Amino acid sequence: MKTMMLKTDMHVHSKYSKRPSEWVLRKLGAAESYTEPTELYRIARDRGMNLVTITDHNSIGGALEIAHLPGTFISEEVTSYFPEDGCKAHVLVYDITESQHQEISLIRKNIYDLVKYLRDQDLLHAIAHPLFPINDRLTPQHVEKFLVLFNILEANGARDVLQNQFITNLVKGLTKEKLEELADMHNLEPCGKAPWKKQLISGSDDHSSLTIATTYTQVECDLDDKNSFLREIAAGRAVPGGEASEPKTLAHNIYSIAFQYYKQKFSLDRFVEGEVLTKFIDQVMSPCPAGVEPDAGFVDRLKGLFHNSRKGRFFKAEPQNLQEMLQMEARKVILNNSAMYRLVKDPSPPPIQKPEVWFRFVNKMSETVLKASADKALDKLSTGNFFDLFHMLGSAGSLYTMLSPYLVAWAVFANGRNMVRNCKLHFAPDNKSVSKPEVRMGHFTDTLHEINGVALTLNMQIDIARKNEIPLTMITCGPENGKPGVKHFKAVGEFGLPEYQEIKLYYPPLMEMIDYCYENNFTHIHSATPGPIGLAALAIARVLKLPIYGTYHTALPQYASLITGDPNMEDLGWKYIVWYYDQMDKIYVPSRATGAELAEKGISKNKIKFYERGIDIDRFHPRNRNGFYNSHFNLDDSVTKLLYVGRVSKEKNLPFLAETFKEMRRENDKLHLIVVGDGPYLKEMKQVLQGENATFTGYLQGNDLEQAYASADVFVFPSTTDTFGNAILEAQASGVPVVVSDEGGPRENCVSGKTGFIVPSHDAAAFKEVVLKLASDPELRKQMGLDARDYMQRHSFESKYMELWESYGRAA
Structure with missing residues (x-):
């Protein structure tokens, strides 16, 4: 007997689905769908569906409107609840009568009934x-109950591919014994002769008519009718077809529903036919199927983002405000992008292209708003004009409005992925590779490309992660260096600090970063900065519902005060630091002193976690002592070489070092100060030490830096603001005794009296005393150098970083 393949979209909505689940649509007062049942029918048939049904929420109104058309049957999506805890569930019911619908309506609130x-x-x-956790009450235990209660489960076309893959594998692995165990556990009765053999079906779950029939159920039948089709499904011989969805698709649908709402509410067809911007939005949001010309004229009324403009008023002059700037920028984007312009000229591109095209458009518009807002805000902040910052809130609100459908979509899909992770742990408790919390880290930083201790540490982390096959990705903006394990994003804009032009703040492309983190399925976010990129990390963690950890490694409040000369900036800086780091689930600090300071400022001690940092003890080694200064700077062994390595800036307390060194020279003219590094204080420091025994090498890297450390006699580090001080460890590993302040983190990396000396901060007399003592006693220097090297043997960078990575899993 000849057979045929029948296809049906088993889950699709019309205008009879009233209440939206997405808050952004509820906020607008929009309905869940505006699709006309007859249009739905036509689109489904045009896209190859042999049969058509409509599954509106608790309604058969849409199905009844097309019931007279061939190849239809009446269905609905029933909202039900577990009475014990209120967990919501949706049940698809097919081929029902009006009287059955009425009876279902009476008992639907109890899923067992x-x-x-x-x-x-x-x-x-x-x-x-x-x-899919509809009301955020779904647990793996509810999924167990689904397996007992239902013989047919849906692979939903509007959900993440990971959800559908997991549910497919779950039902394939279900055995008679396991189902009986679940039935006994939950005191539920399975149904059918072989209830452990489950059937999967699929439907688009479309609400906007953009994705009708992109997902479907197909069966092989000998008759082209609904009874044969449904009978084959009941017999377990159906096959799901089509593609799963992604956040961009859901966001596009939300925009489209909002478009249809405004178009209906304001009769927008009468406005601006043929203008590039409005026609583009018309086409990209059109609910019409491929090959059908939509009505022209959607004026961008999405909450005032682009205000109403009648024909002849577009782009006539330079933009006077944010809205006019957006209109002009939008037109440029469309005209310069072939895919977008094709939508204006060709009304029938494949529907699958539209979500990606719309994402690129909204992304470009959001970057325009972000750059304009950030430029103005930072300019006001840098000039102390704080009150004018309030005027920027309108722009921030516009940006939030613009992005809200995407934020909702990413959050919905993140919830689904978290549910998959929980179910993997729950259903495979004996599988150690699964039961151990998974960690895939996206680590955000704005200092990867600079020359400082933080950047060095982060680059070393990347190398160790790659060596040990750790799933770590460093995420940043700024100059790209091609280093594996790093994702560089092109910055939307940048801002140079007036007092510190060598430091730039990069504006991150937020939407691209969220999309990247979602697509790469990160399980954890780590922020190494409270700057713009750190703010992006915080936003991403919140949107994707991921744990976020932070590292506090720079004393920014103190730096702000020292750099600007304004003590009020320190108070303001602390308010911001406390606000930012209080959002973290865990805060890693490189020294106990730093942790105590954060706790004193109001951050919960339970969040603060001390972690020991290490260095490459094979790279920094006493064997590198080779007369480096003699060969490069004509400094022989007759002078005692005092070394400083780091940023040459006032916040490192270098004015104190310069003045104290001049005093020490009066007592020992064989002292020679060597400053390795660069920074804003370099020129002034050279002037202060003009005529003194001082050498400024500039930045040193590689072998030169290693030899510079090992060839020194004493390492001096007067900073009171450093939270750690890599240079302290590098000097000691090179066999050089150190002199450090008793404020900040470096003091915790020195054993005073053995590997060096800890002296009271800003105490010139104490500082001079220990330096002169070391300078006059070569044997003491030698012994302290040996002890320093021995002390550093336990500070291997790799071992310390592996301990840190293990702590991420424990924290999860």
């Missing part, structure tokens, strides 16, 4: 999107 009725009536039914 509902399932009993459907079994008694022998109605084909399925649990919709079984891993």
